[in-house]
Amino acid sequence: MTQWKQVQHLEIKFLEQVDHFYDDNFPMEIRQFLADWIENQDWDAASNSESMATVLFHNLLSQLEEQCSQEKMFLQRHNLKRIKQQIEVKYRANPLHMAGVISNCLREERRIIATSSMLEQGPLETSMQNSVVFERQRNLENRVAVIRSSVLIIEQGVKYLEDMQDEFDFRFKTLQSRDPAERNNDHVRQEVVRLQDMLNTLDYKRKETLGKMTDLIKEIESLMNTPLNEELMDWKRRQQITCIGGPLLTGLDQLQNWFTLTAQSLFQVRRQLDKLEELVMKVTYDGDPIPLEKPQLEERVKLLTYHLIKSSFVVERQPCMPTHLQRPLVIKTGVLFTTKLRLLVKLPEVNYQLKVKTTFDKYVKELKVKDTFFILGTATKLMDVEEFSNGCLSVEFRHLQLKERKYVNGSKGNEGPLFVTEELHSISFEAQFCIQGLTIDLETSSLPVVVISNVSQLPGGWASVIWYNLLTDDPKNLSFFTSPPPATWSQLSEVLSWQFSSFVGRGLNNEQLGMLGEKLLGQHISRNECQVHWSKFCKENIPGKPFSFWHWLDSILELIKKYLLPLWVDGxxxxxxxxxxxxxxxxxxxxxxxxxxxxxxxxxxxxxxxxxxxxxxxxxxxxxxxxxxxxxxxxxxxxxxxxxxxxxxxxxxxxxxxxxxxxxxxxxxxxxxxxxxxxxxxxxxxxxxxxxxxxxxxxxxxxxxxxxxxxxxxxxxxxxxxxxxxxxxxxxxxxxxx
Structure with a gap:
């Protein structure tokens, strides 16, 4: 059975994972139509050979052209032509990146197939999929729906106020236009009483509407401070776990939906407050609640909008070299790397271009590092609406490089106590968001990256990425390795299994992990809570051997990937x-x-x-x-x-x-x-x-x-x-x- 047929026999929850990474990276239609051909090409080798990648790129286009000519259904043929054009535009300048993407997709398929057959899950993976998470998300969904409903109710209330006020204004002006000699008759006195009643009702309705707005703003603030922020932090934490080989990252589209609906609610409340201001300009009176309460409500809405949009600027895909897609956050000098940003607020008002600027190590001037670097390539790009996705605002940097800074007289700056592969750096992104008179300076940063100058440093750099993202969720802790905390064996064993499932398509079972635990910790009755120190994992040699535990394990990963992959995947x-x-x-x-x-x-x-x-x-x-x-x-x-x-x-x-x-x-x-x-x-x-x-x-x-x-x-x-x-x-x- 071909790999693609195995994928199609997976359960729904695994198919959703497959759907996610194909939507983001490569059209699934191509995978479907060219399944056999794709599986018969050596994409791993092509991802490291520009000439081979170029040949496969043109062969892929030829295969699609042939498929189009054979397709009898008009709509299907039209879609294939469109997809072919998209692929040609996207990868013509960088076929190496396409080879890496397809290689990664095939590897992720193997990984999901293997995962589906393994019933046991580790504590980190289980914690991300438990019922508490689903219940929290369902409650958030319900709260967002209630807020949207409340906004519509208030909008109807403001419309009712406007109609009532128009009637009051008409009656009042009509009464004023009557002859003064008629103002003392019974009809006029009755009209005055009616107008007073209308004014009382108008005052009551204004207070009621402002009260509902106050309650709504409190609810939006509560939503942002707890469940929405928790979901954002949870997504960022899951992104860290995905970066080190953990479960595939999903949920960003859903998060964007919540952010967008919340932002829409805030902008609607702001428009409703503006409408109340217009009503005051037509009719006001002593004790009118609108002039008293509106400025404070406006300020709260402005502040909430500011924080919501500022937090919606995220790194959708962390920095990664296309030649090493399974090992993001390790960047080699002189080698292209890519990264992608997204704004989670999707509004018609902001469907315009935002200029995003990239800066390296903006906030680490005070750290004592051996080397400093600067960015080459297109470091400033325009964020625009994604044409082939859900229409979100995003920007992808595809041609960035790092170059080591040269110093006068050969000096390389302050010498620090850390190895090069333990030095952490940061890539910052800035943009300015302007809407309805509101200017917001957006800023976010990547997870810490390790910069290497030689591919032989890649295993050590990747070990640092693993250790950091396993043990901390603070993206600004760049001095982490001055005193790295230990990991428990239960934590580390799960991550080690991920290295095999993500890199070579099949994770480790309990017996295999037991042997590794024994190698690191010796014979322990209860090994799970035993602590493994960073130096023991990566820096110290195994007793009697000229290499560390991690370098031994990493060499096995490379051996499997290049020479033993089919046998390993088959178990x-x-x-x-x-x-x-x-x-x-x-x-x-x-x-x-x-x-x-x-x-x-x-x-x-x-x-x-x-x-x-x-x-x-x-x-x-x-x-x-x-x-x-x-x-x-x-x-x-x-x-x-x-x-x-x-x-x-x-x-x-x-x-x-x-x-x-x-x-x-x-x-x-x-x-x-x-x-x-x-x-x-x-x-x-x-x-x-x-x-x-x-x-x-x-x-x-x-x-x-x-x-x-x-x-x-x-x-x-x-x-x-x-x-x-x-x-x-x-x-x-x-x-x-x-």
């Missing part, structure tokens, strides 16, 4: 299992049963261990030297499993790998991932690379791997007969036990 790599546990699992299994685990002594290595029995019935465990990227580049790992051979002295080579733990036939597990064999119709004798190990001593419990040997399977036995054991041994590495 065939146990990966994180200690040697002791490995032996317990394999001990009672049939000879030839094997499992795959990551090396603990190599950065980015994977090995396999199988169980065997000696002639006297003794159980033996055999492991090969770990395969790292330098070796996996030459031969896919599934083919290594298929073709692996063992030579015992001068005997015929055989593959000892029969069953993948717990008992899956090897070909059933890996068959669909084998490379196709060379054609037998060729005039040449086909050859294959075969990974080989040799027993120089049958009692040895560990094996070493020979370099991959190009030869045909039929010739291999003949070759072993011609070469002496010494000659074979010369070509082999020394015995190794991982």
């Amino acid at each position: 065939y790599i146990m990966g994180f299992v200690s040697k002791e546990t490995e032996r317990v699992l394999l001990k009672e299994k049939e000879p030839g049963t094997f499992l795959l685990r990551f090396s603990e002594s190599h950065l980015g290595g994977i090995t396999f261990t199988w169980v065997d029995q000696s002639e006297n019935g003794e159980v033996k465990f055999n492991s090969v030297e770990p395969y790292t990227k330098s070796r996996l580049t030459a031969l896919p790992f599934a083919d290594i499993i298929r073709d692996y051979k063992v030579i015992v002295d001068r005997n015929v080579p055989e593959n000892p790998l029969k069953l993948l733990y717990p008992g899956i036939p090897k070909d059933d597990a890996f068959g669909k991932h084998y490379n196709s064999q060379p054609s037998t119709e060729s005039q040449y004798i086909p050859s294959v690379f075969i990974p080989v190990s040799q027993f120089t001593n049958p009692s040895t419990a560990s094996f070493s791997s020979l370099d991959l040997l190009p030869m045909s399977p039929g010739m291999f036995d003949e070759l072993t007969q011609k070469l002496s054991p010494v000659e074979i041994e010369t070509a082999m590495s020394s015995p190794y036990s991982e």
Whole structure:
């Protein structure tokens, strides 16, 4: 089943997540029509190769053109042409970005598919999806609806006041126009009494309307101070969690709807107050409540409008390099990065362009950092209505770069105590909003970013991003790493699982996390509340190893992404299992049963261990030297499993790998991932690379791997007969036990 068909079989709640990231990044119609073609392209590689991305960009346009020509339905053909034009305009100048977006979409699909099959959720993810959150949102929805209803009621009341006052004004002026000699007759006296009653009613209705306005303004203020602000803060917190691999971020459109309806209510109240001012200019009297109360109400409405619009200016998408979409907030100097801003208030009155200016490190002059940077590229852009979305005001910066500032006499500023990857920086955004005589200076900032100058610093920078966003929600705490707080294992283990689900499409189960916890914390009866310190996680080397825990784990992520992705997504790599546990699992299994685990002594290595029995019935465990990227580049790992051979002295080579733990036939597990064999119709004798190990001593419990040997399977036995054991041994590495 193709990946896209698997997506279509997901539950509604998962389909909504898929819908969200396609709406924001890439048209789902293209994914639907070109599903097979898209899945057969290497978008990961293209996202790091401009030439390859350019080729795929033009191929995509050709595929769409062909699809349009074959489409028989007029409306569908029209939509495809429109989408093709949009894609061409959006990505013509930057096909690398398109490749990164599609790569990310495919990875998010794999992640959601894997998540849907995993019933357990961690505490952070569960807290974002519990019934309390839904109940809070439903109450907010109801309160916004009540406010909108109250605004309409007050509007009707003001209209009633206007009609009543017009009648009073007409009667009063008519009475004034009568002959003074007639003012003492009964009819005139009755009219005076009627006018006095109307004036009393008018006064009562004015006080009633002002009272309703006062109550409404209090309700709007209460709404803004608690549930609406809580939802905004909750969305920003969820954005932090999404940035470090957590659940997909949704809810911004709903938040915009609440902000917009609240703003509309405030502007309507302001218009109603203006209307009351007009009524006063026509009719007023001693004790008139409007001149007394209106200025105070106007000031409160103005202040609420100011705060609402100011808080509605948000960073919709945090700074990110298109080549590393899964690792936002780490920016390399000289490399393009993108970010996107949105105004959550959508009003017809503000459908005009707002100029947004970008500033780097505006408020960190006082911090002692080693390096300072400035922005290159288009740092000022116009915020405009999004044509292909919900019509919100937004702006996307696509061509920003950071450059290190040069200092006179070689000085680089104050030297600080932190590593470069621990220094946090901020990108600020400013705009000026003007409406109905109200001028509001808008300002917001990104989450703290880490700036690197070499891609080798990326793992350390990403570790800093993880630690910061896991443990604080204060976006201005740029001195965080001067004294970073510890994380509990329950917090950290969930985030580590997210790294795998977001980066390589499948998270970690409890057993895998247990092995990682043991590696970090040792044997603890209750590990969840044990604290992990920043230095232990990222800065200190693992005892006896020349690398830290995080760099070891990050190297495994890279290994999976580049060489083991299909096998990992299918769940065939146990990966994180200690040697002791490995032996317990394999001990009672049939000879030839094997499992795959990551090396603990190599950065980015994977090995396999199988169980065997000696002639006297003794159980033996055999492991090969770990395969790292330098070796996996030459031969896919599934083919290594298929073709692996063992030579015992001068005997015929055989593959000892029969069953993948717990008992899956090897070909059933890996068959669909084998490379196709060379054609037998060729005039040449086909050859294959075969990974080989040799027993120089049958009692040895560990094996070493020979370099991959190009030869045909039929010739291999003949070759072993011609070469002496010494000659074979010369070509082999020394015995190794991982």
